[in-house]
Amino acid sequence: MAINEPVLPPITERSNILSWMRKNLFGSWYDALLTILGAWIVYWALSGLLRWVFVTAEWEVIVVNMRLLMIGQYPLEQAWRLWLWLGLLVFLSGNSLAIWARQSKYAVLLLLAPALLSLFQVGAGQRGWLIGLTVTGLVGWGIGRIKPEVLKRSVIAGWVISLPVIILLTRGLSESETSFMPEVRTNLWGGLLLTFLLTVVGIMFSFPIGVLLALGRRSELPIIRWFSVGYIELVRGVPLISILFMAQLMLPLFLPDGWTVDRVIRAMVGITLFSAAYLAENVRGGLQAIPKGQFEAAEALGLSGAQTMIFIILPQALRLIIPILVGQFIGVFKDTSLVAIVGLLDLVGIARTVLAQPAFLGLQREVYVFISLIFWVLSYGMSYLSQRLEERLGVGIR
Amino acid sequence: MQREYKPDTTIPFWRDERILKILGQIIFALSVLFVGMLIYQNMKAGLAKQGISLSYSFLKGVSGFDIAETSFAYDRNSTYWQAFLIGLLNTLSVSVVGILFATILGVILGVARLSTNFIINRLASFYLELIRNLSLLVFLIFWYLGVFLKLPRVKDAILWPGDIILTNRGVGIPWGIPTASFPTFRLILLGGLILTVVVFFALRAYSQRTGRAPLTLLWSLLTFVVVALVGWFILPEKPLTLDLAFVKGLNLSGGKILTPEFMALTSGLVLYTAAFIGEVVRAGIQSVSKGQVEASRALGLNGFQTLRLIVFPQALRVIIPPLTSQYLNLVKNSSLAISVAYPDVFYVANTIQNQTGRAVEMISLVMLTYLLISLLTSALMNWYNQRIKLVER
Numbered sequence: 001m002a003i004n005e006p007v008l009p010p011i012t013e014r015s016n017i018l019s020w021m022r023k024n025l026f027g028s029w030y031d032a033l034l035t036i037l038g039a040w041i042v043y044w045a046l047s048g049l050l051r052w053v054f055v056t057a058e059w060e061v062i063v064v065n066m067r068l069l070m071i072g073q074y075p076l077e078q079a080w081r082l083w084l085w086l087g088l089l090v091f092l093s094g095n096s097l098a099i100w101a102r103q104s105k106y107a108v109l110l111l112l113a114p115a116l117l118s119l120f121q122v123g124a125g126q127r128g129w130l131i132g133l134t135v136t137g138l139v140g141w142g143i144g145r146i147k148p149e150v151l152k153r154s155v156i157a158g159w160v161i162s163l164p165v166i167i168l169l170t171r172g173l174s175e176s177e178t179s180f181m182p183e184v185r186t187n188l189w190g191g192l193l194l195t196f197l198l199t200v201v202g203i204m205f206s207f208p209i210g211v212l213l214a215l216g217r218r219s220e221l222p223i224i225r226w227f228s229v230g231y232i233e234l235v236r237g238v239p240l241i242s243i244l245f246m247a248q249l250m251l252p253l254f255l256p257d258g259w260t261v262d263r264v265i266r267a268m269v270g271i272t273l274f275s276a277a278y279l280a281e282n283v284r285g286g287l288q289a290i291p292k293g294q295f296e297a298a299e300a301l302g303l304s305g306a307q308t309m310i311f312i313i314l315p316q317a318l319r320l321i322i323p324i325l326v327g328q329f330i331g332v333f334k335d336t337s338l339v340a341i342v343g344l345l346d347l348v349g350i351a352r353t354v355l356a357q358p359a360f361l362g363l364q365r366e367v368y369v370f371i372s373l374i375f376w377v378l379s380y381g382m383s384y385l386s387q388r389l390e391e392r393l394g395v396g397i398r
Numbered sequence: 399m400q401r402e403y404k405p406d407t408t409i410p411f412w413r414d415e416r417i418l419k420i421l422g423q424i425i426f427a428l429s430v431l432f433v434g435m436l437i438y439q440n441m442k443a444g445l446a447k448q449g450i451s452l453s454y455s456f457l458k459g460v461s462g463f464d465i466a467e468t469s470f471a472y473d474r475n476s477t478y479w480q481a482f483l484i485g486l487l488n489t490l491s492v493s494v495v496g497i498l499f500a501t502i503l504g505v506i507l508g509v510a511r512l513s514t515n516f517i518i519n520r521l522a523s524f525y526l527e528l529i530r531n532l533s534l535l536v537f538l539i540f541w542y543l544g545v546f547l548k549l550p551r552v553k554d555a556i557l558w559p560g561d562i563i564l565t566n567r568g569v570g571i572p573w574g575i576p577t578a579s580f581p582t583f584r585l586i587l588l589g590g591l592i593l594t595v596v597v598f599f600a601l602r603a604y605s606q607r608t609g610r611a612p613l614t615l616l617w618s619l620l621t622f623v624v625v626a627l628v629g630w631f632i633l634p635e636k637p638l639t640l641d642l643a644f645v646k647g648l649n650l651s652g653g654k655i656l657t658p659e660f661m662a663l664t665s666g667l668v669l670y671t672a673a674f675i676g677e678v679v680r681a682g683i684q685s686v687s688k689g690q691v692e693a694s695r696a697l698g699l700n701g702f703q704t705l706r707l708i709v710f711p712q713a714l715r716v717i718i719p720p721l722t723s724q725y726l727n728l729v730k731n732s733s734l735a736i737s738v739a740y741p742d743v744f745y746v747a748n749t750i751q752n753q754t755g756r757a758v759e760m761i762s763l764v765m766l767t768y769l770l771i772s773l774l775t776s777a778l779m780n781w782y783n784q785r786i787k788l789v790e791r
Contacts, residue, residue, distance in 0.1 A: 024516040031515050038517035223423040227430065237772035238765045239733040241744065246765075249757040253444040254437040334533040341535075341737055348536055364543035372536050379531035 052365075061360040062370050066122065068354055069370070072190015072345050081169045081181065082193065083129045088162060090114070090133045091140035095155045098144025101388075111137035163204055170197065186264035190345035192374065194264070198336040198346065202271035203329050209272065210279025215309065217284055228280070235277035241338050244270040248342045267339045275332050282324045286317035326386035330379045337375070347371055441758065448755070454763075456754050457482070463749060465741045467657060478750050485746030486767060492660070492742060493729045496667040500728060503668060504675025511680045522676065529673035535734055537670055542662035542738040549658075552648055561642045563650060569661055570643025573654035583629055583637035590625030597621045611707060659740035663732065671728045678724060682717035683709065715786055722779040726772055733768070743767055 026032045062069070071082060094111055101107040111134055118130035144151055170193070172183040189197065216228030235243065247270030251261060261269075290313055298308040318325070340349035351367045354360060360367075411417045445451060457479040464474055469487045472480055510522035529537075549566045550556060556564040563570040598618040605612055630637065643653030686709050694708040735742035744764055751760035 024514065027514065034513070034515050034518050038515070038521055041521065042517065221419055221423050223427050227426070233773075234769065237769040239730040239744070239768060241733050241736070242761060242765050242768065245748070245757075246761050249751075250441075250761060253441045253758070256436075256440050257443065330531070334531075337533040337535045338734070341734075348533070348539070365540070365548070368536055368540040368544055372532050372540065375533045375536060376528070376531045380527070383531070 057366050057369075058363060059366060061354065061363045061366055065354045065357075065360075068350055069191050069347065071193045072350055073188040074184060074190065074193060075188065078172070078182070078184055081172070083132075085162070085166045085169045087133055087136045088158075088165065090137040092155060092158050092162065094137040094140025094142075095144040095151060095158070098141045099148045099152055099155060102148070104388075108138075108141055111141060163200060166197070166200070186262050189264060191350045192347050194339075194344065194346040195333075195336050198264075198268060198271060198339060199329075199333045201268045202275055202332050202336065205268075205272040206275040206279050206332075209276035211283050211314070213276060213280035214283035214287060217280065218287055232277045232280050235274055236281070240270075240274050240335055241341055243274045244338055244342050246270070247273075263342075263344060267342065267344055271332065271336060271339075275328070275335075278328060278331070279325075282321055282328055283317065285324070286321035287313065289320050290317055323386055323390055326382060326389075330382050333379060333382070334375060347374065445758070450755065452758060454759055456756055456759070459754075461750070461753075463753070465746065467660065467741055478754070481746050481750060482743065482763070485741055485743035488740070488746075489729070489732055489735075489742040489744075492663055492667070492732045492735065492740070496664050496671065496728050496732065497725050499664070499668040500671040500675055500724075503672035504724075505679050507672055507676030508679025508683065511676060512683060526673050526676060529670055532670075534666070534670050534731055535737055538662060538666040538734055539737055541666040542658065546658035546662045552645055552650060555645055555650075561653075563643050563645065565645075565650060566658065568650055568655045568657045570650045570653050570655050572640055572642050574638030575641045577635055577637060577639055579633045579635040580637040583633060586629035586633075587626060590622045590629070593625060594618045594622040613706075657740075659735070659738050662738045663735050663740045663742075666738075667728055667731060670731075671724055674724050674727075675721065678717055678720045681720075682713040685716040686712045711786070718779065718783050718786065722776060722783075726775055729771055729775070730768060 025035045067076070071079065074082070090111065097104075097107045097110065113134075114130040114137070115134035118127040122130070144155070169181075170184065170189065171186075173179065173181045175183050213228045213232060216224045217232065219225050219228070244267060247266045248263065251266050251269060255261065294312055294316070295308060298312045303311065336346060337348040339346050340352075343349070345353065348371060351371055354367055355364060442452070458477055460474075461476055461478045461481045462474050463481070465472060465481060465484050467488055468484050469491070470484070472484050507522050507525065510518050511526070513519045513522070546569075547566050549564050552565045552567055558564060561572050595618075598614060601612050601614045601617055604610070605614065641653050643650055643655065645651075690708050690712065691704055694704045699707065732742055733744040736745045736748060739745070747760045747764045751757050754760075
């Protein structure tokens, strides 16, 4: 029998469009009713949405205020520093895509996103930077393609040092106005920039605290266990907004006289402390899934308690919970918007500034839809990437 | 005779693991205490500088501010404590309404996700993806500023069937007004409730004795409805009269007026939480293996019986724990009321704190309130979960 000859299913099970519709849309009378109802909802929502997006909505408010929405009051003449670290991130992404997503033919298309963005109404300077980003990403991708094995370590190191580099570039080096990179105070940080920094710092710092709390909760030492349980349950029992208020209003009181913490850092502390408790519970779930035999085998091999955790248990536990962790990181990203309530000018907070301009009164829908779109695209992108990562690492498949 | 074994060397205490563990814990506890003390001292010093000492007695003072939505008599001469209670009741009412509607919508979404109908199935999963990646805060603000405040003015109000009036001053719905016979009716309802409980336990005892499976819940509910209906019709005067909302001058009057703040908060919370509840319900139903359904059909149970006796009890076991955490999320998320200016407990506490400067007291009070709600709910749900969980060997 020729192998390349496709085996056709029996004639009754062959699907064509009519039989597919009969099976999936009009199986019975109530099925048909539901289909009509669903089709009506789709038509109604879609036509309303399209009419609003293309006819009613006045998008000028977004175009004019793009800079405010993206970087807040950050001085424009210093914006090159932000582009610089964005370039670093894109370069590293290009490298990583080339190394870890070799099989995927379409991954490289991600790097074209900045260039695509430049097709929208942006200033000439920004267009240059955006195209530059894509070029940087493609260069990074090309370099990664050439020597993937050699570069692996340096790319990981690059990701690790990128956070301090980002903070340093954003904040600046010296306080004097005339120097090469004057300090930009945190009260000028705003828009998507602030949202991004709050998210990244929140994730980075809550991770080790969360892992420690999870270990503490499973510890056999009662005092440490009680402390961890108390902390986790306390934080999980109250809303994030109350913790943010506490960080804003009470943190300055907790510190000795003369110490001051600026508002952005207070918010970062609040987000970190909050997300650590949730992370601890997720990590605990992963730890519980590791069979006892792993501990016993590690002990039999003569590993100490700390060694067992670091080399045997945690790598397996964390690998198991990657999807949950990504879900939580998306949660942190979405939750950073709450800092707008305590008066920071993040993406949501800056919207109030934009809407207060006399020229754009009453355009709440446009502004908030745009902000939602940013949140949606970034969150969805993260969850999509995590699903791919899951497939690559074979979580759940052994 | 066994010779007594005497080790010639004992482990020095700094290498004895048992002692080290205890020592480590003591050091840990002491350092936590030390940091706590330090924070407390700093706080006291800082507050003393502002001329305040920690005390809750200010709650007895006159508040001096108005609250838009009050569930008991309150004006600006009432105390801070009463204002706080108003906020708490508002939080609870939003939570109850939100949980009720989110559960209904969530179950519909969960079932829709499992539907074999292509369009319904896709609509439900699209909705889930849409909601899951949005920030709740932006969502709520959008409902408030972008929808409910954008409704037409009272003059050109939108009228919906069912006598619902939509305006930017609020949504008016028909509501019952108690008449003179309402207290009697309430007593009748109470009697009905007691009877319902009696019927419920009698039917359950019967079911356990005989092994039959009567529709316990249905019959109990029916008892209540029958009692309520009989009470409604035998009373000389109807206990409630229907009051329709209507436009009066530049405002809405009559019926029940739901403010834009309340509407924005509840609709935002319901639509947001329902997506997550839908996922919980779907996962619960899917967790019941196909073999169970097939086996029950093979035993001769019909579709409804399969659902009621086989699928539902098993799915419930999976659904309850995550459902609890979704409910708690909804309660905690209701604190975002502050972004739409709905006077919930957090909003009121924030106002009080702005007026009095008592940040530490108010924030701790609010946190304690939420903590109590969370702990009570989880205790209740754990108790329920214990009862329905699989009894294993």
